[in-house]
Amino acid sequence: MVGNSQTIDQIFEIIERNLGRWKALGIALLDVNLKVWGIRGEVSERVFRFYEKFSLCDMHPGDMISNNNTFMIKATDKIGVIVVMRDAHLAMLSAINLKGRINALSDLYELEKNVEIETSGDAEKYLMNAGLLFEKDAEIFLQQGVYETAADLMTMAGFYYLSAGMLKKAKKQAQKALRLCEEKEITNHHRTFALICKEACDNYVKKAEQYWKQIQNEYSERERNLVNNALKEVKSIHSFRN
Numbered sequence: 001m002v003g004n005s006q007t008i009d010q011i012f013e014i015i016e017r018n019l020g021r022w023k024a025l026g027i028a029l030l031d032v033n034l035k036v037w038g039i040r041g042e043v044s045e046r047v048f049r050f051y052e053k054f055s056l057c058d059m060h061p062g063d064m065i066s067n068n069n070t071f072m073i074k075a076t077d078k079i080g081v082i083v084v085m086r087d088a089h090l091a092m093l094s095a096i097n098l099k100g101r102i103n104a105l106s107d108l109y110e111l112e113k114n115v116e117i118e119t120s121g122d123a124e125k126y127l128m129n130a131g132l133l134f135e136k137d138a139e140i141f142l143q144q145g146v147y148e149t150a151a152d153l154m155t156m157a158g159f160y161y162l163s164a165g166m167l168k169k170a171k172k173q174a175q176k177a178l179r180l181c182e183e184k185e186i187t188n189h190h191r192t193f194a195l196i197c198k199e200a201c202d203n204y205v206k207k208a209e210q211y212w213k214q215i216q217n218e219y220s221e222r223e224r225n226l227v228n229n230a231l232k233e234v235k236s237i238h239s240f241r242n
Contacts, residue, residue: 008038008232011111015081018105020097026084032056034080036236043084056080062102064095071095076108124164131160131169147184151177151194156223158197162230167201170230174198189215196227200234 011029026041034052051072054065059074066072069091072082075098083098085091138153158173177194180186192215199208209231216224 007111011079011108012038012040014105014108014111015075015083015098018098018101019083019094022085022090022094024083024085024094026082028082030056030080030082032074032078032080037079038232039235041084043082047082047084051082062099064099066091066095073098073102075102075105079108127160127164128166131157131164131166131173134160135173142180147180148186148188148190151180151186151190154180155190155194155197156226158194158201159226159230162197162200163226163233165233167234171198171201174201189218193219197230200231203234205231205235 008029012027015027015029016024024041026039026043026047028039028043028048029037031037034056036048047067047070050067050070051065054072056072056074059080061074061076064071064073069086069088070082070084071091071094072080073095075081081098083091083094085094134153134157138150138157141147141150141153154173154177158170158177161167161170161173174194174197178191178198181191181194192211196208196211196215199205199211212227212231216227219227
């Protein structure tokens with residue numbers, strides 16, 4: 001998922017409020033091509049596979065498909081939602097609530113525009129270029145012997161690539177940062193930062209998130225937002241590759 005986490009979170013909050021008084025076990029936001037924009041809670045691969053058979057493009061806002069304790073609904077012209085509830089009865093009640101309120105959720109259309117811009121090719125190009133710039137900056141600090149900063153910049157490049165869905169380039173940067181940490185005996189949060197990126201690339205996202213909780217306060221808000229978005233993106237990538 002390439003997009004602003006604040007926008008995605010706003011969409012989640014609108015959906016959750018309009019499900020009724022029952023809490024969903026998991027919610028996935030999709031575009032009409034079934035590309036995952038974000039996941040909150042747990043939505044299994046089995047659920048995604050079931051709904052892959054249906055075309056959101058051919059559905060109209062408010063159209064819905066259900067299966068056991070899950071349902072998929074087209075929320076706007078560009079946003080689809082998969083919801084997982086505790087049981088089939090609650091799924092039915094929640095789906096009825098959400099379907100009945102779809103036409104009144106005008107905020108979704110404004111947020112939809114934001115996500116469309118953020119998920120465009122321009123956004124991916126921006127992320128790729130940012131990764132390249134951080135690579136170059138890392139080389140400068142490496143040549144100057146400022147190794148901890150160089151390692152962090154390599155890792156930052158990796159997270160930008162990860163946010164753009166470029167797993168191979170992201171892993172290459174993470175491995176490069178880890179080698180530097182090993183060579184220069186860097187064992188503090190700078191090494192952990194690089195390890196988080198590598199673990200995420202290798203589909204050990206839960207482990208990456210655990211490490212990130214331990215060191216995230218060492219980094220700026222901008223850096224934290226980048227890592228959080230990258231971890232969300234890698235979840236959506238691996239959910240369709242496994």
